[in-house]
Amino acid sequence: MEEWQQVLQEWYPREINKTYPIKISKQYTSNQRWEIYEKLTKDQRKLVDQHRRYLINSRFMEENYLAATDWVFEDFKINPFFRTKRRQQKLYCDCGRELKVQYVVKSPKTGKQLKLGINHFAEHLHVSPQIATSINQGMTKVDLALDELLWLKQQNIEFPEDLWQEYCFMLYQNRKLKNPYLPDEKLTKRLADFRLAKMPIYIADHQALSHEIKQIEKQIAGSTKTLRGKKELFDDFSDALEKDVEAFLHQYKIFLQKDWASISIEGGKKQSIAFFEAFIATLRKTKQMAGRQQKTEIERLAQDQRFIQPAIYLFIWEQYVRYGFSEGFFDSIPRVMRNGFLKVLRKEKKQKSYELQKETVPRPKIVSEKKWEELAQSVKEKGTMAVLKHLEREGYQLSDEQQEALHYYRKIEYVARSDKAEIRRLLKELL
Numbered sequence: 001m002e003e004w005q006q007v008l009q010e011w012y013p014r015e016i017n018k019t020y021p022i023k024i025s026k027q028y029t030s031n032q033r034w035e036i037y038e039k040l041t042k043d044q045r046k047l048v049d050q051h052r053r054y055l056i057n058s059r060f061m062e063e064n065y066l067a068a069t070d071w072v073f074e075d076f077k078i079n080p081f082f083r084t085k086r087r088q089q090k091l092y093c094d095c096g097r098e099l100k101v102q103y104v105v106k107s108p109k110t111g112k113q114l115k116l117g118i119n120h121f122a123e124h125l126h127v128s129p130q131i132a133t134s135i136n137q138g139m140t141k142v143d144l145a146l147d148e149l150l151w152l153k154q155q156n157i158e159f160p161e162d163l164w165q166e167y168c169f170m171l172y173q174n175r176k177l178k179n180p181y182l183p184d185e186k187l188t189k190r191l192a193d194f195r196l197a198k199m200p201i202y203i204a205d206h207q208a209l210s211h212e213i214k215q216i217e218k219q220i221a222g223s224t225k226t227l228r229g230k231k232e233l234f235d236d237f238s239d240a241l242e243k244d245v246e247a248f249l250h251q252y253k254i255f256l257q258k259d260w261a262s263i264s265i266e267g268g269k270k271q272s273i274a275f276f277e278a279f280i281a282t283l284r285k286t287k288q289m290a291g292r293q294q295k296t297e298i299e300r301l302a303q304d305q306r307f308i309q310p311a312i313y314l315f316i317w318e319q320y321v322r323y324g325f326s327e328g329f330f331d332s333i334p335r336v337m338r339n340g341f342l343k344v345l346r347k348e349k350k351q352k353s354y355e356l357q358k359e360t361v362p363r364p365k366i367v368s369e370k371k372w373e374e375l376a377q378s379v380k381e382k383g384t385m386a387v388l389k390h391l392e393r394e395g396y397q398l399s400d401e402q403q404e405a406l407h408y409y410r411k412i413e414y415v416a417r418s419d420k421a422e423i424r425r426l427l428k429e430l431l
Helices: 003-011 030-038 042-063 121-125 129-154 161-174 185-196 203-221 231-243 245-256 273-287 291-304 310-323 327-332 335-360 369-382 384-393 400-416 421-430
Strands: 072-078 101-106 113-116
Touching: 003 161, 030 129, 042 072, 042 129, 042 185, 113 121, 121 129, 161 185, 161 203, 161 231, 185 203, 185 231, 185 245, 231 245, 231 327, 273 291, 273 310, 273 335, 291 310, 310 327, 327 335, 369 384, 369 400, 384 400
Parallel strands: none
Antiparallel strands: 072 101, 101 113
């Protein structure tokens, strides 16, 4: 097990190691397909409809079915009350026939819409029988693609939550790398939608997600960065991804860039230390304001400054309000700005440490005239060295003149303690 897997397992223990199908070959009839579709939740049907709409539109664009006409594909709708007694919300072809699936085409020139069944394109749009057949075949391929999802759902296959959790964790670690991997945004957005609807994902998407994880894992393998981090910061990261996946991915891609052009307003020029000093001062000042005043002021400042994009400016402020200058702040801001903030904050810390050190060192005491008289008596009784050590312990500082006087006295003291009695006698008479 890799280091990142150990960390993730520790944070989110897995009860069962679930497997995901690697291949299916199931084709439903129209009635079978409809029966499974009706059992889906409202959100799941909405997701399937959106995906069908995307596949149909892609097919019409790629194959140019309507190139020889004045029409383009616009939408499709499903009749939930097909062949029932209920008359409301049913769908019909322009010729009056009730439809299970209604295709809407539009004329770009006139804005007119036509609502058709799959078998009515030749009749109403006057396309050739060959084109009508191609449209039918194309829509059959769309149904086959959706059959995979319906089969997975019928087999009670769930959204691969464990794999998604691994992917989120790798995206989280990816931000810290010197050479990060740029993720597949379309895949991430699609999977986030499927997760929200609690739908299984395509087998191809499952394989693609595994590939994305392996690509980031390769980048991590060549890095010396630690992978542990803090669980609460990873949870914040995951929540932001789930809250608004499009905005998250847009910011995520920008934040991985090493070029100032990705966040700057003009020219992409790297900002000076003075910029970060001013920015830090602004962050601290606005944080002290109350409620609405705080938000209004920072929005004004974001628009008035001409260095980084206002949206980035506001985002950094939001992260500061949330985390202060802690690991969470530096973990979430654009990588091109981290060093600037860190340099200023380290400089501040060093200056504060220096000032604190100055304050904690006690000022030396001055040897006054009275103290000097006491010192003179002590010198005669205890000797110069003993008195100097006492002064040092008590925090006294001698003046230059006092030091020089003691220096000369020590010489006299040395001679006065000579072994030769005659020298001591003569010196005493001189003093």
